[in-house]
Each structure stands twice: as C-alpha cells, then as structure tokens.
Amino acid sequence: MSKLNATDVQGFVLRGYNMPHARFCFLHFQNAAAGRHLVAQLLGSITTGQLWDNGKPQSTLNIAFTFKGLTALELPLATLISFPDEFQQGMKDRASILGDIGKNSPEHWDALWRGADIHAWVAIHALTPETLEAQFAQLNAIISATGNIHLLGSQDAAALVIDGKLSTKEHFGYTDGFGNPDYLGVCRNTQPGQGKLLPDGTWAPLATGELLLGYADEAGELPVAPVPHILAANGTFMVYRKLHENVGTFRAFLDEWGARYGAGDAAAKEKLASKFIGRWQDGTPIELSPDAPDPSIVADPNRNTDFKFGNDLSGSRCPVGAHVRRVHPRDAFGFNGKLVDRRRITRRGMPYGPQVDPTTPQDPATLDSTDRGVVFMALNASLSRQFEFVQQQWISYGNDAHLGNEKDLLLGTHLPGEKFSIQGDTNPANPPLFCANLPNFVELRGGDYFFLPSITALAMIAMELVDPR
Amino acid sequence: MSNINGKLYAMNAITPMKPWKTWILRVIFFLLWHIKSKQQDLINLSFIQFARWVIIPRNRFPSLSSGQKQETLTYDYLLFFSNFNGTWNQYIDAFSAVLSTGLNLIWRWSEKFPGSVPVTGFKEYIARIQFDTDYYYTAYPEATANDTKAAHIVQGALTTLATQAAAQTPEQFQAAYLQFLLAVQTHLGDTGDAPAVF
Ligand code: HEM
Numbered sequence: 001m002s003k004l005n006a007t008d009v010q011g012f013v014l015r016g017y018n019m020p021h022a023r024f025c026f027l028h029f030q031n032a033a034a035g036r037h038l039v040a041q042l043l044g045s046i047t048t049g050q051l052w053d054n055g056k057p058q059s060t061l062n063i064a065f066t067f068k069g070l071t072a073l074e075l076p077l078a079t080l081i082s083f084p085d086e087f088q089q090g091m092k093d094r095a096s097i098l099g100d101i102g103k104n105s106p107e108h109w110d111a112l113w114r115g116a117d118i119h120a121w122v123a124i125h126a127l128t129p130e131t132l133e134a135q136f137a138q139l140n141a142i143i144s145a146t147g148n149i150h151l152l153g154s155q156d157a158a159a160l161v162i163d164g165k166l167s168t169k170e171h172f173g174y175t176d177g178f179g180n181p182d183y184l185g186v187c188r189n190t191q192p193g194q195g196k197l198l199p200d201g202t203w204a205p206l207a208t209g210e211l212l213l214g215y216a217d218e219a220g221e222l223p224v225a226p227v228p229h230i231l232a233a234n235g236t237f238m239v240y241r242k243l244h245e246n247v248g249t250f251r252a253f254l255d256e257w258g259a260r261y262g263a264g265d266a267a268a269k270e271k272l273a274s275k276f277i278g279r280w281q282d283g284t285p286i287e288l289s290p291d292a293p294d295p296s297i298v299a300d301p302n303r304n305t306d307f308k309f310g311n312d313l314s315g316s317r318c319p320v321g322a323h324v325r326r327v328h329p330r331d332a333f334g335f336n337g338k339l340v341d342r343r344r345i346t347r348r349g350m351p352y353g354p355q356v357d358p359t360t361p362q363d364p365a366t367l368d369s370t371d372r373g374v375v376f377m378a379l380n381a382s383l384s385r386q387f388e389f390v391q392q393q394w395i396s397y398g399n400d401a402h403l404g405n406e407k408d409l410l411l412g413t414h415l416p417g418e419k420f421s422i423q424g425d426t427n428p429a430n431p432p433l434f435c436a437n438l439p440n441f442v443e444l445r446g447g448d449y450f451f452l453p454s455i456t457a458l459a460m461i462a463m464e465l466v467d468p469r
Numbered sequence: 470m471s472n473i474n475g476k477l478y479a480m481n482a483i484t485p486m487k488p489w490k491t492w493i494l495r496v497i498f499f500l501l502w503h504i505k506s507k508q509q510d511l512i513n514l515s516f517i518q519f520a521r522w523v524i525i526p527r528n529r530f531p532s533l534s535s536g537q538k539q540e541t542l543t544y545d546y547l548l549f550f551s552n553f554n555g556t557w558n559q560y561i562d563a564f565s566a567v568l569s570t571g572l573n574l575i576w577r578w579s580e581k582f583p584g585s586v587p588v589t590g591f592k593e594y595i596a597r598i599q600f601d602t603d604y605y606y607t608a609y610p611e612a613t614a615n616d617t618k619a620a621h622i623v624q625g626a627l628t629t630l631a632t633q634a635a636a637q638t639p640e641q642f643q644a645a646y647l648q649f650l651l652a653v654q655t656h657l658g659d660t661g662d663a664p665a666v667f
C-alpha cells in the first residue's frame with residue numbers, strides 16, 4: 001500500500017481525539033460564493049491527521065458537508081451526480097431502510113433537523129470549556145465576517161465525569177470507546193480484535209479503502225466515489241445521529257427484569273445489564289469474563305478487544321443478540337469473519353446532555369424527558385454497505401444471527417409483541433431469560449449523511465476548481 | 470413479476486459456454502458432487518435456501534410442441550438457480566467474499582465471466598445474465614431458511630417435553646423445562662416483515 005498522506009486527511013478521520021468537550025455547529029450557505037469563502041477562511045485551521053508528537057493542541061476544527069451543502073456550493077453537476085445514491089438522498093429519505101419509524105421518524109426530530117437545510121457540520125473538540133469557547137468565538141467571527149452564512153444551531157457534547165474523573169461512559173452507565181477497526185497505514189500499533197480475522201485466528205488491519213476513499217478496499221478495488229478522483233481521495237463519509245437515551249425507562253426495565261433474573265439481587269441486575277451490551281458496565285467483555293467484571297482485562301489493550309464468539313454459539317456467555325455481538329459479530333457467522341470485514345464502521349461518538357446526578361433521586365419521567373444521549377458519529381467508505389447494513393440487518397433485524405426479526409434491545413424500535421432472548425446454561429446464576437414488553441430505550445432526534453473531504457478537496461472547493469473530468 | 474417475495478429472493482442466471490468447455494464443467498460437477506466437503510461453504514451460508522447449477526446442452530432445449538422447429542445453437546448453457554434470504558447485494562457480496570474459488574471453478578467456462586473478485590465486475594456480470602422471475606410462489610414469505618429450520622427444532626423439543634410431562638413430578642418437569650429452554654434458546658427468532666430492500 002502506498003503510504004498514507006496523513007496531512008491531507010482530516011484528523012477526525014484518522015483518530016478519536018479523546019478530548020472531553022465538543023461542539024458541532026450546523027451551517028447554511030445563503031449562496032455558493034459565501035460557502036466557498038468560508039471554506040477558504042477555515043482551510044488553514046482545519047485539524048489534519050498529522051501526528052501530535054509534541055502534545056495535543058488545545059482544540060481542533062473539522063468540517064463536512066451534506067449533499068445539499070455540496071449542491072449549494074455549486075459543485076459541477078457531473079460531480080454531484082457521481083456521489084453514491086444514499087448520500088445524495090440524505091438520512092431522512094433513508095428512514096424506511098434504517099428503521100427510523102414511529103417516534104424516530106423525521107417529523108419528530110428536533111427543530112434544527114426539520115428547519116432550513118443543513119449544509120455543513122463544523123466540529124470543535126477541545127481540552128477545556130474555555131478553549132472550546134475561544135475556538136467557537138473565532139469560528140463565529142469568521143462566519144460573521146464572511147456574511148450570508150447562517151449558524152442554524154449547534155450541539156454540545158462532553159465526556160461524563162465519574163468520581164471527579166473524565167470517563168468514556170455514556171448515560172446508561174456503560175463504558176464505551178473500546179471497539180474500533182484498525183486500518184492499514186492509519187494506526188501506528190494494531191490491537192488484537194480491532195481489524196479483521198485471519199485464518200490462523202490472529203487479527204490484521206483492514207484495508208484502508210474500508211475507511212478512506214481512493215485506496216483499495218477489502219474486495220481489492222477502489223471504493224465507489226465521486227469524480228474527480230482527487231476530490232474523493234483521502235475523504236470519507238460520516239453518519240451523524242443524535243440518539244436520545246431514555247435513562248428512566250432503562251433503569252425501570254433493568255429493575256423489573258433484574259428482579260426476575262438469577263437470584264434477583266443487585267449482582268443479578270448488574271449481570272443482566274451486561275447481557276444487553278456484551279460488556280460489563282466497566283467495559284469487561286463478558287465473552288472473556290462472564291461471571292464478574294475484571295478490571296485487569298479492561299486496562300489491557302491486548303485483551304480488552306481480543307475475543308471471539310465461535311466457541312459460544314449457544315450464546316450462554318455473550319447472548320447472540322447482545323449489542324457488541326450484533327454490530328461486530330467477529331467469527332460468529334463462520335468463514336473467519338469474512339462476512340463481517342466489509343461491514344465495519346469507525347465510531348467517533350460522544351455523550352451529550354446533563355449527567356444524571358447520582359445523589360438526588362429523580363423520577364423516571366424526568367430522567368426520560370431530559371435532553372441527553374449519544375451523538376453517534378461513524379465513518380465509513382460506503383454508507384450503504386457499511387453503516388446502513390449494520391443498522392438495518394444487524395440492529396433492526398436478526399436473520400444473520402439466526403434471531404429472526406429480533407432487534408437490538410437498546411437500539412431497536414420495538415413494536416408490541418417483540419421479545420429479547422438472553423441465552424443461558426444450567427448455572428442458576430446464568431439462566432436463560434426472555435424479556436417481553438420492550439420499551440424504546442433510544443430515540444433518534446436528528447442527523448444526516450456528510451462527506452468529510454480531504455484538505456486538497458477543501459481547497460478545490462474553496463477555489464472553485466472541481467473539474468469532474 | 471418480481472424476484473422478491475417477502476424475505477425471499479429468486480435468482481435465475483443463464484450463461485453460454487463453448488461446447489468443448491462443457492465437458493470440463495461436467496468433470497468438475499462430478500467431483501464437487503462426490504467430495505461433499507467442497508459443498509460445505511455453500512451449505513454454511515445460512516441465508517441460502519437453495520442453489521443449483523444445471524447444464525443445458527445445446528441440443529436438449531425443451532420442445533414445447535411437435536410444431537416447434539429445432540434450433541441450431543452454437544453454445545451450451547449453464548443455468549444457475551438460487552433462492553436466498555436478504556438482498557441481492559448482500560448475496561453477491563457474500564459469494565464473492567467466501568466462495569470465490571468455487572464460483573470461479575464453475576463459471577469460468579462461461580463466456581465473458583470476469584471472475585468473482587473484485588466484486589463490482591462480478592455484480593455487473595450477474596446483472597447482465599440474470600432473468601427476472603415471472604411468478605414466484607413461496608409458502609412462508611415471512612420466514613427465512615433459518616426460521617424454518619428453527620421451527621422444526623422447537624417443534625421437536627416441545628413435543629418431547631409435552632410427552633414426558635404427563636409422567637413427571639413438578640421437580641422433574643422443572644428440570645426438563647430448563648433443558649427444553651436450553652435446547653431451543655437459539656432457535657426462537659420471530660418471523661415477520663422483511664427489512665426494506667436497498
Ligand atoms: C445510544 C446509542 C448507543 C449506545 C448506548 C451504544 C453503546 C455501546 C457500548 C457500551 C459498546 C461497547 C464498548 C465498545 O466496544 O467500544 C458499543 C460498541 C459498539 N457499538 Fe454501540 N451504542 C450505541 C449505538 C450504536 C449504533 C447506532 C451503532 C451502529 C450502527 C453502534 C455500533 C457499535 C460498534 C461497531 C461497536 C464496537 C463493537 C466491537 O468492536 O466489539 N452502536 N456500543
């Protein structure tokens with residue numbers, strides 16, 4: 001593989017920044033000239049994939065466009081129509097494919113996502129609230145100076161603080177941020193469990209083209225991409241979904257079914273919670289340690305993502321329908337994971353909204369109605385082959401896992417009559433359990449598909465140099 | 470008038486072969502048929518209900534009536550017929566990812582076959598040689614092959630449990646019921662609507 005030119009790729013693509021504060025700003029261009037001017041003004045400040053060997057910067061800046069945004073920027077028609085269909089349609093029009101129905105359907109989304117067209121996503125990540133505000137003030141100054149750019153709204157996100165320390169937890173209480181694929185040329189070190197499985201049972205990085213346009217993918221060809229090549233290369237597609245979490249519903253459900261599981265005590269409840277996701281709340285994979293959390297595994301990058309499901313086809317350690325097993329089945333479908341390698345996504349999500357205060361008890365309704373959840377952002381070379389496939393076939397459906405129409409417990413949009421199966425064994429502490437009357441734990445409040453161009457492509461857009469030939 | 474009926478997709482594909490190559494394919498089919506292990510990958514793709522290749526020699530095309538004139542054909546034909554669960558793309562992606570050697574062995578004798586890897590050229594080929602389904606009957610449009618197999622397992626286990634139950638004490642029944650649950654716990658998926666096609 002040719003060496004990756006990291007300085008041409010936006011930094012957000014190549015690594016999780018691991019910064020505790022973020023603001024995602026959504027812009028509308030009144031006209032193409034204004035949009036191009038803005039891109040030109042921001043170009044020098046966009047964070048690239050260059051390594052931070054001299055320490056992290058105080059804050060970062062990244063930019064991405066919807067199809068409507070690229071249209072507003074007046075890219076040539078031949079270029080516009082060469083983008084993949086699902087990107088041209090945008091996430092709203094893919095609702096029936098994604099299972100975004102009922103409360104999750106676009107007419108129920110936040111006002112921001114139902115109003116004027118969102119053209120661009122500008123992301124600020126920062127080490128402190130002060131540096132976030134400073135970067136935001138600069139952005140605002142550029143927006144005002146440019147003129148004819150509307151800041152339609154913004155979304156703040158922040159790491160949750162547990163016992164005074166920054167964490168990677170989300171509001172239900174699970175620790176996130178372990179599983180993400182490694183790609184050839186992108187990571188300095190690879191971690192077992194993060195790439196693709198080889199026939200000998202070891203792990204290797206995925207082909208770069210599963211993440212970045214312009215590089216060979218796992219099928220040995222270049223990903224479907226817009227023309228010209230130079231506009232696409234080193235870019236990627238991002239899905240942005242604001243996923244509201246009904247924390248009250250989650251807790252009530254866990255109380256109700258925890259009381260009927262195993263000994264029905266606090267330990268049983270904790271175990272049940274781990275069965276929903278496939279990790280204990282501290283992050284220990286239950287496939288590796290089904291009886292109790294094990295902090296030594298969590299702390300060890302050589303172990304915390306290194307597991308397989310092939311020896312647990314009965315699901316008695318990790319349920320067949322547990323979240324991590326659905327979205328990354330590893331060897332569960334046989335063929336050394338070959339049916340899985342082209343369905344991987346890179347997650348860059350963060351929690352948003354006020355943290356639940358553990359000291360003051362709150363009623364479930366208030367816990368549910370508070371605006372909090374996960375800003376789910378995922379990157380992939382093909383939205384339809386990767387994200388949409390995972391969302392439809394593995395989260396909202398179960399045939400590949402031999403689960404019929406059963407959905408992911410926490411993410412599925414459940415209809416009356418659905419159930420969630422937790423496989424068990426003869427150990428009384430690990431019985432089979434079938435949960436019924438499933439509520440909706442997570443609700444979609446907005447989002448869209450974005451194209452995250454390379455630095456070169458941004459310059460071409462700014463200078464009106466996109467030539468489809 | 471659709472290749473899709475609920476959770477099922479029917480694919481018919483017909484490709485021409487130069488007659489001398491047909492003999493090679495016959496030998497390959499003979500070997501594949503007798504070496505069962507070679508069929509295992511195809512069988513392990515659980516979303517395939519049925520897949521079959523048939524050679525139609527150029528002088529063996531059916532004659533529908535005595536008045537139909539015999540045609541003189543230059544090529545023999547290979548008919549591929551398959552019923553599977555899931556989308557066209559998912560099916561061909563999987564074929565290309567895990568069965569490429571076997572597929573190439575069978576299809577390379579057909580004219581203009583590009584190979585099953587990379588997948589884009591393979592998909593273009595399939596799209597060109599595919600004939601759409603005129604009429605598609607399926608008994609259980611809301612069930613996949615996995616669902617049907619699972620239903621048989623559950624039915625069998627339930628019948629056994631019910632037969633034994635009559636003579637069991639409550640304690641024995643409790644133990645038998647747990648064994649029943651463990652036997653069926655990975656076979657309880659619900660049938661229902663197919664996901665939207667994309
Ligand atoms: C509110 C929504 C969600 C919550 C609370 C959630 C929670 C989690 C947790 C706790 C983990 C385990 C930690 C880890 O492996 O990093 C995880 C992993 C993962 N999730 Fe989610 N998730 C959500 C939405 C989604 C969605 C919408 C998708 C995909 C469409 C997704 C895909 C993944 C993937 C690919 C992994 C990594 C699995 C692995 O590599 O083992 N998640 N999620």
